[in-house]
Amino acid sequence: MNDLALRLAALDPEAGAAVRVIGHFDALTEARADLRSIVRDAAGLAGCPARLVDPARGLLVRVPADGAVNAASDPVVDPAWPSTPVPGTDAVLWLEQPGPPGTVQAVVLERAAAAVRTVLQRTRSRRPVDDPASVELVLDATAPESDRLAAARRLGVATTGRAVALAGGRYLVVGIDGVLPEGVRAGVGPAAAVVDLPASGEHARLALRLTAEGTEDDPGPRVVHADQLGALPLLVRAADGAAVPDVRALEHAATIGPWALATLDAVASATSLRDAARALHLHHSTLQDRLSHAETALGWDVREPAGRLRLQLALVLRRAARHQR
Structure with missing residues (x-):
């Protein structure tokens, strides 16, 4: 070829x-x-x-x-x-x-x-098996390895899989290409051998904290893959329990209108302001106007690279704090 x-x-x-x-x-x-x-x-x-x-x-x-x-x-x-x-x-x-x-x-x-x-x-047929007892056993690092391997086979996972943490406290164990449930927030752990799936579960739990409902009050992705997070877990753990000023600034910005957080999230996620306007179904000039109000409430310019990064991190830490439990 x-x-x-x-x-x-x-x-x-x-x-x-x-x-x-x-x-x-x-x-x-x-x-x-x-x-x-x-x-x-x-x-x-x-x-x-x-x-x-x-x-x-x-x-x-x-x-x-x-x-x-x-x-x-x-x-x-x-x-x-x-x-x-x-x-x-x-x-x-x-x-x-x-x-x-x-x-x-x-x-x-x-x-x-x-x-x-x-x-x-x-x-096509690899939908998660609904067997909470087997999932719990697979993700229990203290359980005998032979028991965990047998439980994984009952779940349809022979050698390698992923742990998935779902909103509401449920967990799944799926194959590498396993299908996730629809309409629910999910943190997806990295692929791992069956014996290492407890660690995948820990990563999935943290990834779940970085998901969002996708609403005006909680904008962001409903599914987050742990193996795409890079160093963000270190930042989240370091900030746990702390009063982060930029997160407080986001909460203040949210009070200026129901559109504020969704606007800021779109700007943080898109590759350009025009892409953000398209995602929000707004005219470019309307987005610029909203952004000016939001920046005043935040206290920094989100259109510059450093300010955009600051906004991205603040949004991540806000989601982590909202979904800590």
Whole structure:
């Protein structure tokens, strides 16, 4: 495939790039890549954010072009974006850019959708087994290893899985590509061997604290993956029990209007103010006006890189404090 791509590139660079895309997604499929990896690579190869939406499974995965995987907090898509249905499913893959796709982007959509279809077929029946006793046993580091392995098999997890912490105090143990329950906040622990799933459960518990209800009062992602958090857990633990001035400033900003927190969260999450306005369904000038009021209440400029980072951290710590129990 690489030799063919090189020969085609000498004749037609776009055709050569398209062949490389085909080979790339074929390799992902052969390696049994998960959905997040497929959407991430689609974004990178297309040079724009990519989004997978599967309403039947309650699945939304969005990846900006820089590859930072996250669950999409805004399910609204622009019909003008290039998209393709995933054959045999309710899922749709989108590239977040205006206008029709170029040749390479069209190939990215087609091949990524085929790879997604393979994953969904592979995981179609892998919904979490409702067996709280087995889940508790698997996540108990003090239980005998043989008992934990047997409990994992009852849950359909043979060798490797993830712990999932759900709002309300429930836990699940799922396979690597396991389907999460719909409509509930969830913290997803990192993939681990069965014997290491108690640690995955601890990470999932902290990730759950960083989720949000997705409302005006509690904006943010409903699903957070622990393996995407980097050093944030260290910050959260260091701030536990402390009165953080920037969190107090956020609470003060929330009093200026029901739109304030959602506006600030959109600005913190989007790659540009125009993207934030689009996510909020606002005119750009309306967002600018709201942001000026919010910045006055906060006490700092969130449009500068340092101020935006400060806002992002304040939002994270606010969610961690709200969902500590």
